[in-house]
Amino acid sequence: MSTLSISNVTSDYQGQVILQQLNLTLQQGEIVALLGPSGCGKTTLLKAIAGLQGISQGCIKINGQVLSGEGVFIASEQRGVGMIFQDYALFPHLTVGDNILFGVKGLAQHERKTRLIEMLELVKLAGLSERYPHELSGGQQQRVSIARALAYQPEIMLLDEPFSNIDAQVRHEMMLEIRAILKQRNVSAVFVTHSKDEAFVFADKLALFEQGHIVQHGAAETLYANPNSRYVADFLGTTNYLPVTVLSDYQVKSPLGVLTSSTALSHAVEVQGQLLLRPQQMMLQADPQGLAEVVDRRFLGTVCHYQVKLNDIYLDVSSPIMSFAAGQRVNLTVAEHPLVVFID
Numbered sequence: 167m168s169t170l171s172i173s174n175v176t177s178d179y180q181g182q183v184i185l186q187q188l189n190l191t192l193q194q195g196e197i198v199a200l201l202g203p204s205g206c207g208k209t210t211l212l213k214a215i216a217g218l219q220g221i222s223q224g225c226i227k228i229n230g231q232v233l234s235g236e237g238v239f240i241a242s243e244q245r246g247v248g249m250i251f252q253d254y255a256l257f258p259h260l261t262v263g264d265n266i267l268f269g270v271k272g273l274a275q276h277e278r279k280t281r282l283i284e285m286l287e288l289v290k291l292a293g294l295s296e297r298y299p300h301e302l303s304g305g306q307q308q309r310v311s312i313a314r315a316l317a318y319q320p321e322i323m324l325l326d327e328p329f330s331n332i333d334a335q336v337r338h339e340m341m342l343e344i345r346a347i348l349k350q351r352n353v354s355a356v357f358v359t360h361s362k363d364e365a366f367v368f369a370d371k372l373a374l375f376e377q378g379h380i381v382q383h384g385a386a387e388t389l390y391a392n393p394n395s396r397y398v399a400d401f402l403g404t405t406n407y408l409p410v411t412v413l414s415d416y417q418v419k420s421p422l423g424v425l426t427s428s429t430a431l432s433h434a435v436e437v438q439g440q441l442l443l444r445p446q447q448m449m450l451q452a453d454p455q456g457l458a459e460v461v462d463r464r465f466l467g468t469v470c471h472y473q474v475k476l477n478d479i480y481l482d483v484s485s486p487i488m489s490f491a492a493g494q495r496v497n498l499t500v501a502e503h504p505l506v507v508f509i510d
């Protein structure tokens with residue numbers, strides 16, 4: 167049974183439809199990122215799961231129990247969800263310890279103490295329980311908010327852009343830390359972000375939004391390698407497109423010659439489309455007679471990014487070879503892989 171199940175959920179603000187017919191499931195211990203540009207409805211779905219926003223159609227269940235829908239609406243505090251926000255939302259007048267235990271009810275005094283010690287150790291803040299939030303760094307405050315959300319043992323953790331106020335240098339480390347804590351506790355989580363990089367690091371699955379719809383969801387690798395639209399492909403990383411004509415189940419004709427796919431294409435012969443190529447799927451070779459020319463070069467440490475002109479098409483190519491220079495003629499080849507073609 168899935169921990170969280172969202173079926174055909176529609177939600178609106180004053181009659182304006184914001185979420186349309188959303189479907190999503192989450193298994194125990196899985197982390198899903200709700201990913202998409204500003205205003206596409208990610209936070210609205212998170213609020214609907216939390217019980218802070220109603221739904222007009224569909225159903226939201228946790229562990230098989232209906233929380234919203236089918237004439238039922240369970241209050242937020244009875245849903246067993248923990249929430250972590252961008253601004254930590256700690257109580258400034260309470261100590262770290264009191265903040266962490268704030269939502270924990272029905273435990274004897276010694277059990278509360280044990281729970282607090284366990285939480286402080288989990289988020290690596292042992293010894294700081296008497297401090298006040300203003301005496302902590304931003305990262306430490308965020309860890310207090312995680313400890314607080316975990317302290318009452320939620321079924322599901324909801325995180326709304328929790329890393330956006332964290333310094334870029336510590337953000338990556340902190341994401342891995344929190345991910346490890348959730349995994350250690352086998353807590354399922356829904357994570358809202360507009361950053362694909364954060365989604366890749368933090369989540370197991372992605373649900374990509376566009377204007378109130380989930381346009382594709384699944385493992386991050388699947389969406390990256392096999393996007394179902396140019397919108398998904400472009401959102402998840404740098405893209406290049408070459409005009410192609412489908413020749414057979416495995417071959418297309420392109421400005422780089424005939425290219426072969428390692429899996430069958432699902433398009434009719436003769437149709438025209440755009441072949442998706444990621445920067446790392448093309449290789450450059452120096453060749454004075456080459457079809458293409460290096461226009462620009464950016465050194466990025468482990469790789470170089472080149473802008474290459476092929477006829478009148480500009481392509482972004484990533485290469486471990488650093489020695490190509492602007493103005494140099496080159497040949498381009500495509501590493502064999504499952505080709506993705508979007509039909510015009």
Ligand SMILES: Nc1ncnc2c1ncn2[C@@H]1O[C@H](COP(=O)(O)OP(=O)(O)OP(=O)(O)O)[C@@H](O)[C@H]1O
Pocket residue numbers: 179184202203204205206207208209210211360
């Ligand atoms: N309380 C509200 N009343 C009316 N409209 C709202 C309300 N809250 C959000 N909206 C609208 O609903 C849409 C979705 O907003 P939502 O906050 O879910 O987007 P988001 O994807 O989380 O964006 P962001 O990344 O900027 O937080 C937007 O068009 C927004 O203007």
